[in-house]
Amino acid sequence: MYDREINSPVILEGQVLQAIPTPTFTSTPKIKLANIDDCRREMASVYRDARSGRINSQDGSRLIYMLSQIGKLIELADIEKRIEVLENLNNGKT
Template sequence: MARTKKTAEGGALSGELLPPTPRINLANPECIRQEMARVYREARGKVINTAEASRLVFMLSQIAKAYELSIIEKRLTDLEATTEKRKSR
């Protein structure tokens, strides 16, 4: 799948390709926090603009919330299973 290169204004230049996006480890809250910190440092260092950084950090926070929700759901399921096991004794 080819991606079109964008200009500084966000428009696309036809026929030019963007380099592939590196895979970022977002497997746990610590990895997500580290990625947020990297985005923050890049925004502070003017490597990326603050609007883009804001969008990225928002998406990362949503990923963190989804991760937390999945952990809570698993713990709740485990507690319910333990409770059911104790009731059946």
């Protein structure tokens, strides 16, 4: 597909240009956030990382905010399911 090796120098209009190295991305392990307890556990981990200086406190605040929003959505989905069950029970009795 390519006529040159990736990351090898490129000649453009008589000038030799060094190719920019292809960035390598390390995959971040997936964090389980399936329920409120998972969110709480991850929030505690982020808090400890911010407290110890492993992550910037502003980044920690942003992550905590996102986790709290995920937690709220999980709560709302659970409440929605419970209401649906109650409505189905109530409709069956009427």
